Every structure is written in structure tokens, then in C-alpha cells.
Amino acid sequence: MTDVAIVGASGYTARELVQLLLRHPGARIRVATSRQDDAPRLDAMHPSLAGRIDLACRPFDADLVAESARVAFLALPHGASMAVTPELRSRGVRVIDLSADYRLSDPKVYADWYDHPHTDPSGLDEAVYGLPELFREAIPPSGLIANPGCYTSTSILALAPLVSRDLIGRSGIIIDAKSGVSGAGRSPKLTTHYPECNESLSAYGVGRHRHTPEIEQVLGEVGRETGGGAPVEVIFTPHLVPMDRGILATVYAEPKGPVTEHDLMELYREFYKACPFVRVVGRLPSTKDSAYSNFCDLTVRVVRGRILVIACLDNLLKGAAGVAVQNFNLMTGHEETTALF
Amino acid sequence: MTDVAIVGASGYTARELVQLLLRHPGARIRVATSRQDDAPRLDAMHPSLAGRIDLACRPFDADLVAESARVAFLALPHGASMAVTPELRSRGVRVIDLSADYRLSDPKVYADWYDHPHTDPSGLDEAVYGLPELFREAIPPSGLIANPGCYTSTSILALAPLVSRDLIGRSGIIIDAKSGVSGAGRSPKLTTHYPECNESLSAYGVGRHRHTPEIEQVLGEVGRETGGGAPVEVIFTPHLVPMDRGILATVYAEPKGPVTEHDLMELYREFYKACPFVRVVGRLPSTKDSAYSNFCDLTVRVVRGRILVIACLDNLLKGAAGVAVQNFNLMTGHEETTALF
């Protein structure tokens, strides 16, 4: 049994984490923290948890967390995570950070995209990018996991086989991505006000969404040994879709040589054969079929000489809390799928 | 051609008013006001108006409005309307107030339900309740129209024939009402944050929604001559439904004597025969069939000795901006349906 802490308990990701961990035979939630002063109960913040857990949030205190928990899940805004992570690491707590703070290995790139300097560069050295399908070996021993972004996981899982085998050109890769609204978090704003975004569809953050450098960095690592190690450059266009959950990425890449759908499908099946949460499917996937699960569904097509990969997952689970628990399982020696099926 | 002003232009009701008035051959929008300092254009506030109107908002100024317009539509929060109405009336501007400020004739009742005193009781004396189906005679000469609430119009149109003919008991009338989210206005808050209210249904304001006294007051007037003039008492339960527009009220009333569905349907058809916007229908109405229109659809059933009336309308149109234009038409001598079909 591993005692765990939820640091930053008020958002959707934290709620999903709690739901998963309550189902986990090897995890026990011992502490939850929140900036709210009045020590709200978890089930007051998240009424769906009523009858499931009897725990009040406390203000963050590194000693408290270290006394109670061996692993801390950080569901904090970026910037806040790197403020508390060194305190937890120095007390021996293993950290799974769901923010963006430890995802970009170069602090300058972080500063460029997040508009503030990185305050824990040594943490960056320690951090392991928590996408188990690609970094399965590095995760178990790690003390600091940078849990990937939701758009990022979808995009990387869609492209990794092609990049690792050097089958496609590395610039001009188009990722047309679509997300449900829960990806925007729980703070009310006009763009996520129901009468504004319901029955509407729009692109946003065109050319400047912060998951762009994360996708490029990880795919660059995936393709380091091939293609002359050339960097990967993507055109990433996110869209907001009137639904709660789900991300679907439609990826367009230019093959370096002739390819067939059949061979590509074989490649993907082979590439992911040891990955219980990636389903390479023949049909065109629907977000609904992976919603409320930790699966990523994907398929490949060839249209007029271009490769199309269509991938989808649940942004709150495989894109956030689910993969966090998957990382937890690997870190603590549980079956990878524990609490996730 | 009547020059008009939109006072308080940032909300959904104002946007709908502008859309309708742009289609109106006898109205010209001359001025729009907003509390925002930077003189935003109407189509910056409401992108759907792009290419349709070239007008920047100005801060409210009674002289400005009076110089430019003969009729002012007030799309302000309650409290704000009664602050500007006397200034406009004293300058001869006719006012159609879409807030609640002039709907309750008794300032004490207003103070009880709105938690602040009424500051313009003489305005209350002047105001005419703007539900044309019931007060068709009083509206044309009026200088101050209290435009009805959306739940209110639905409920009153459902019950008026029964109350006016004294066919039902006057207490214990149940109005189970359901509304789309645009009825909650345009200010973001947690309850109308998309991932909270999408795919969800709940009751709210049980026993204390502010449309309750309005419904009772108007039905009381409708039934003043009958039933010994007894007051009307309703149990009003609003629900929030995950859709943009539409209110549906399911009304349960106890008949005083034997009734048949056929006779009641006849009564309703007769009662509303001169009302172009009330459709007494045989089928069970769907909000979608009256959405984006100024119609109120309703039907009557008898179930186990109880009378059920089911009525629906578009909360932003027949429940707000549409009936405002209907009142404008009556006040300015236009055909009642102008710009509304």
C-alpha cells in the first residue's frame, strides 16, 4: 500500500485522480491540499465524490505531505508546481507533476512559451517525461515524472512510429486537433461559458499553443537516431468542440517514399504491441469510444500520397489523470493497468 | 420610422433586440450604451452582428438618449433600470424595460424578493405589464412597459385561461419549469461553466425564484373578477437544462369540477384566437419548434383528474427581446408581427 497526496485538489484532473485512486488496491489517499482557506472537504468541492472519501483539504505544507505520503500527485497550475516540487523532492517524496513545469527540458524554451523563467532547472534534469508508451524504462526508478499534456500525448502517439522509423518529412507536419471543453480547466471564463461555446466550434491559439514545443521536443527525441537527427517541426492547430471530454487529432504527414495503408497499420500494431492502452483500430475512431477510459485509439490512412493518422483519447484520463496513475503503477511495481480498466 | 436606443448592449437580450430591430422597417437604432469605457462597437461585443450595424457603444447619458431616440429598450440588470428610467421618462422617452424593476406593482414585494428597496415607486404606477396577450389595450398608450420575465410569460400563458374562467383551485398550482442556459445571462460563473452544466440537469432556486411573485401577481389580476378574487399561489420549480434556448413549463392544476381535454383545448383556442404568437397545438410541444421564434406553443391534457398544461417558448425572444419588439409594435402602431415572423 502506497500513501499518496493530491496537491491542488480543486480541479477536474484532481477529481479524476481521486476517482481512480479510490479504485486502486495499492494506493491510499492520505492528504489533499488546496489554496482555499476554509479546509473544504473533497466531496464539497466535487459532489460526485460524496460517500466515497472522507477527507478535508489542507493548505499545502511540504512537511505534512512528506509525513503522510510517499508519492505526491501535483494537479497545480504551471508555475505553482515548480515552486513546491523541490520542497517535496528534498523530503524524499516522489512527484508526479501534471502541470507543464517539467515537460520542456530546456528552461529557455519554457521561459519563451510560458512567459516566466523556470525556477527549478535542476528539477528539469531529474524529470522523466511520463509517456509510458515511449519511456517505459525510465519511469519506474524516477522520483519526478513530468506527466504529459493531453494534446501532446495524442499527437505523439499518432506520430511516434512514423518518426522513429524515419518514414516522413520532419517539417510541415500538420496536427489538426480538436478538444472537448474540460481541457480548458474549471475556472469560468467567457470562452467556456455554456451559451458561448455550446453549439459552436472554433480554432484557438493558432500557431502559439504551448503544447507545440512539447510535441516537437518529444518527437525530436523519438527521431534522434534516425533522419539525421533533424528536429521535428509541426503546425499545431487546436479547436474547441462542444463536448465534455475527448481529444481527436487528425495528423497529415508527407511520406519520404511509397507507403501502403496495410504496411503502416502493421507498423503501428507492432510498435504498440506491448502497450495495453493503445488500440490500433481499423475503423475511424470516435472520441466517445475512448471517453471515460485510459485508451488511446488510432488508425492510419493514405490519401493521395499523404499519410493521415487519426488518434483520440480522453483528455482527463489518458491525457492527464489516467496516465498519471499508469506512471504511478510503473513507479510502484503494480501491474500497468491497475485501476485503469 | 422610430428612432430607438439600446441601453445596456452587452448581453444576449440586447444582441437579440438588435437582430430583430435591424429587420424592422419602422425602427432605426440610433444609440447603444454600455458601461464599458472603451466605446466598444456592437459587433465587437457581438461578432454575429458584423457587417450588419456600424455603431459604437457610448456610456449612458439621458440627454444623449433623449436627443437621439423616441423609444429606449433597457437591457440592464435589475436595480440599474430604475436608476435611469425616471431620467428618460422626464425627457419624454418611452421606455421598454426588460429588467424586473417595474414588473412587481408593490414596492414592498419588490424589496422582499430583490433585497433592495425600490427607488422609483411612481414609475411603478405608470408602468404597464407588457404581456400583449393579456394587456393588449393598455400597452399602446403607455410610456413605460415592464417587459415580462421569461419563466413568467410561459407560466402565465399556460394558466391564464384556467384562472380567468375560474376553472382551477388557486393554491397548490405546480409549475415545474425547465430552462436553457442562456436564461442565466452572459456573465461566466461556475454553474454555467460548460463542463459543469453540459450533460447535466438540476433544479435550482427551489421555493425562492424571483419570478414567483410576478407569476402570482399577474395571474391574480387575471382572476380578479372570478373565484372571489382569491390570490393565486404557485409552487414554482425551475430547472437548468443543457441547451442554449427554450423554456418549457409543465403545469399541474386541480380542476374545480369535471373537465375534458377537448373542452379545455377549445377554451385555449378561443382564449388566444386573436394572439398571433400563441399556438395551441395538439401534439406535445418541443422547445425546438418555438426556438428562434416569437411563438409560445402550448397544449392541455387531463391526467387522472388533474389538468396538465405544457407550454414553451424561446426565452430570449418571446421571453425577452421578441415580446419587447411586440410591445414596440403595439406602441408605435405597427402590425403586431412586424419583424417577428
Place this chain on the structure above:
Amino acid sequence: MTDVAIVGASGYTARELVQLLLRHPGARIRVATSRQDDAPRLDAMHPSLAGRIDLACRPFDADLVAESARVAFLALPHGASMAVTPELRSRGVRVIDLSADYRLSDPKVYADWYDHPHTDPSGLDEAVYGLPELFREAIPPSGLIANPGCYTSTSILALAPLVSRDLIGRSGIIIDAKSGVSGAGRSPKLTTHYPECNESLSAYGVGRHRHTPEIEQVLGEVGRETGGGAPVEVIFTPHLVPMDRGILATVYAEPKGPVTEHDLMELYREFYKACPFVRVVGRLPSTKDSAYSNFCDLTVRVVRGRILVIACLDNLLKGAAGVAVQNFNLMTGHEETTALF
């Protein structure tokens, strides 16, 4: 480990059953049947099950089911269940029937509401109504469970404490119920065609929905010892709400004497204290907080002398597949909550 069969695997209820049973440590799905000739795999019918179960459907065959399974879940249309149940019972298979076929104890009432005669009246004698909150003792030994309807469970759980203590009048009870669209099943029709029911709300089946006699029968049993054993008569009005899942019932009842909200809340807490899936909550419940769970959330209010009970649950889980597994747990000696938290 109990071997189970899913008879009628193509609908939403069957899919949810499979999802729950795959998580159940004491159940193993051995056979699934379908009328489709081509032996479709479960994950071809339900793509969300890909990677989770490797099973092809077979045509129904009582011997096959009896050889493979000790318990059969019947997710068939009404009429079809009573055709196969005697065959299964005679072979010793315990049956949990999710159709309506064994819910009404009087075959004449069944014939009246379902427009065909009941062909297995002896099965009616054997059947136990599977609402564990009320019939906890009768379920474990039973060989034939009539799994309750979704509207029915919501309504009965809302009213049982009041009826059993004889606190309310037994006629004129109003149940204004609202359901998501999955309750209508998986067969496409115009009323559930997306552009028809999305963004729309309507009542349907007013005065003639088939859950009416079921509600009345079970509440009649609940109140047999009190109130002179008078029958219970409800006015049940279902509405279709544009969301996938969830039922919310707003119930209006007339108290026989003075009541307070506080006392009623205490009564409900007491009544359901041993029921892990009923949450008596202070807030007004939202369907979303019980969606994807086996909980029923409810609260009580007193408004102008009337008692309001507002109850909600997930129609596919607590209203169908979840309560079926809850019954299975009771029948097979598992913890009641197994696979349901």
C-alpha cells in the same frame, strides 16, 4: 468465480453490464447472445470494449447458456425476456431480467400496459423485484430478479420513506421526471435523431408511460402496512432532455400533517442509512454528479406546505446495469458494492 451470460448484447445496457462485469473479481462473462446472424464480436458491436474482451456473440440457445453460466443477465426487449426465461429457469440458471417482463406482478396489468398477454405467469410468482434498497432480504435467495425500470427506481427511492411512514396523501402525487436520451435505447428513430432532440426539450407519453403502474405497484407494497393499505396513485410525466445519461425526478406530494425540512431530511437519512448507493444530500442534486456511478442522489424540500423530493441517478447504471450487478452481488454473496465503486 461465477460464470455469467449476457443475453441480448447489442444495446447500451448490455455494454454497461460488460464494462462492470469485466471489473468484477467474482464474475466471468462466458457467453453473449445476439439475434444477429453473423456472430459479431462484442467489441465490433461496442467499440469501447476493444482490447477488453475477446468474445463473439452467438444466437440464443438455452442449453448453451445453461452449460456455460450460472447467472444470466437478460438485456432483451420486453416480450422477448419472458420467452426465454422459463427455458433458463428450468435448466437451473438464475436470471436477472432487465426488461419489464417480470416487474408487474399482475399479468392483467401487464397486458393492459404492454399490449400483449403475459406468457409466463408462473414466472411472475417467482420473480423478486430487484430494488435492493427495499427488498434486500428477498433478493439473495431468488432465482429470478425483475430488475427495475430507470424512472421507476428514481421515483420509488424518492417516495418510499414518505409512503412507508404514511406521511403523504396517496393520490395526486406528481412525478415530473426528466431523462437523458440513452434511456430510449439504441434503435435509431426520428425522436432520437440528433438534430431533432438536441437543443430541445419536450414531454412525452403523458399519462401513459409504462413505468406508471410499476411505480404504483411497488409504492403500494411499501405502504401496505400503513395508510389503511390504500393504493398509491401517481401522475407521472416524463420529459426527454438533450443529454446522454441521467434521470431526475421532481416529486410533489401533499403531507398529511405539518412537516419540516429538517425532520424529513433526518427521516431520509435514517431510512437509507444502510444503503451504500443512496446519498441524501443537502444541496440540490445534479444528474452529472451521479452520472457514470451507481448512486442515487436525493434531497427534500418543503415549499408552501408541499413536500418536494428531488432525486436523480444514472439511467444506464443505477437505473439498469448497475443495479443488476448490485443484485448479482447480493445473489452471489459478494459485497454489495463490488465492481460498483
Place this chain on the structure above:
Amino acid sequence: MTDVAIVGASGYTARELVQLLLRHPGARIRVATSRQDDAPRLDAMHPSLAGRIDLACRPFDADLVAESARVAFLALPHGASMAVTPELRSRGVRVIDLSADYRLSDPKVYADWYDHPHTDPSGLDEAVYGLPELFREAIPPSGLIANPGCYTSTSILALAPLVSRDLIGRSGIIIDAKSGVSGAGRSPKLTTHYPECNESLSAYGVGRHRHTPEIEQVLGEVGRETGGGAPVEVIFTPHLVPMDRGILATVYAEPKGPVTEHDLMELYREFYKACPFVRVVGRLPSTKDSAYSNFCDLTVRVVRGRILVIACLDNLLKGAAGVAVQNFNLMTGHEETTALF
């Protein structure tokens, strides 16, 4: 006043046509036809039309239509339109065909994509492609208008300025398009069954959607004088989005030389300056802002050397019934915007 007929009145497009034409001062609906035998009234088929039009459908009869109407709007499935068009044309009726039957000028291409031969090739010679923004001169005298497809109009309006000025490469143009569900028509099927497509997103018809050749043909005409007259080749990927109305296309094209966002925006403004229904906007457009209108909103971006054009419109209006009325206006000498603002 022009008398018109609606041929094929049961679908969403026909309903929208009726709504627009009822508002048109120069059109009078004289006849509506349907395959249904029982002469259903228009408002029985479309309850939203109750109180607006008193007309029963009749079976199609070319003589009847020709006696009653000068212009016929054909809202029929493909295949059915070309069966009746010659009969109407030979009787002097001008036809606006909303099906695909006259959109592809080469009958062989039609046969390839629609799986049946074209039966009226001489009609193809007569037909004018009814996209007023591009073919403004040819429409007024025409007797047979091929009203464009909804995806097609969005895609063509997004790309026409670039192709006509030969600014982009003509192959490998990516059109990632997203549509609301009403675009799938009114016939219920599993893919548009609410619980299947609500809260879900998926691609469909990848590489084989029938609007592909239409887009390529029209853009080929637009670029005939430039670029060596090379054909245009697009990769068109449609997606189904859980909303009623709206199409948004995200288009990716490779510029032939250096370009700036500013210059491209100027080009688009200039190109569409005489087009009242195309709004070139600075913001990223949302489908909701053009929903229930005849506008197409679009904007241009340059991201990492690629040109992105994002365009949206209401598939039932600017994508079908609205542009049909726009064509009607041009054909009958009305102001282009009549009944459409």
C-alpha cells in the same frame, strides 16, 4: 411577386427554405411536394411552421408545378433531382437544385462518385454553379442552378482568392472540415442517433467524400487562367461534430513564395469586397457567430510558412437554403440580401 414551388418538402433544407421564403416580399410558395401519400401539411412535417403557412404537400407532378410556379426549389436526394429537372425545364420552370445532381460538369466524374450514371447530361450543359461570390454574372439569366454543397462552399470560399492569384501549390492542399449533424439529413440512422454522436467527435468518409471532386472542379475553374491552368487537388477530411449547425474548414496550403498575414488579409478583403455575405474577420471565427445567418466568416493566418485559412458558415443556410434564396434573388432581380438579413 414570383410564385415558387418546393419539391421535396420533408427535409431540413426544405424547412429552412420555407422559413426564408415566408419572409421574402417577392416570393410566394404555391406548391410543395412530397413522396408521402397522405398529403401531409407542411406544418405537420415541420411543427416550427405552425401558424405560418397553410399548405398541404402533394405528390410531384410536373404539370402542377409548372402551372403554379415560375421557380422550383428542388430539395431532393441526388438521383431524384435529375429525374424531375428535365420535366420542369421543358415546361419553362426555372430550377434551383439543392442536390448534387448538376454540380459536377462531367457525367463520368458524377458516375464515379455517385455510383449511378447521370441521366440528364444536357442539363449539365445548361446548369450554372450557384456560388454567387464566384459566378455572379452567370446566375441571373440561368434556368438551372446547381446549388453548391455545404462543405464545398466553405472550402471554395476559403481557397478561391489564393488559387485565383496563383499564390499556392495546387496539390496537397489540406481541408480539415468539421460539420454539425444536421448536414447528415433528416433520416435516422445509427451514426446520427443522439446517444452515439452526442459527446463524440470522429472523422468519416476519409479520402472519399463526394464533395471532393466538386471542390476540385470549381477551384480548377477559378484557377484556369493562372498557374498554367493546373488542376487543383485537395485532401478533404470531414468530421462530425456534436452540434446542430455549422461547418468550419481549417485549410492548409503551401505558398509559392513569401507571404504575410497582412497582405493575405488585404487580398481577401479586396476579393470579397462586393460580397455582402462574406465577412473577412480579424478574430478566429466561431461557427456560432454565423449560425442562423447567410454569412460565411473567414480569416487567414501564416504559421511556419504555411497559409491557414479558417472559414465557417451555417450548413443549412449559406451552405444550402440561404444560398438558394441568394441565387433566387439574383435570378429574379431582387436585392441580393432580400430575406437573408
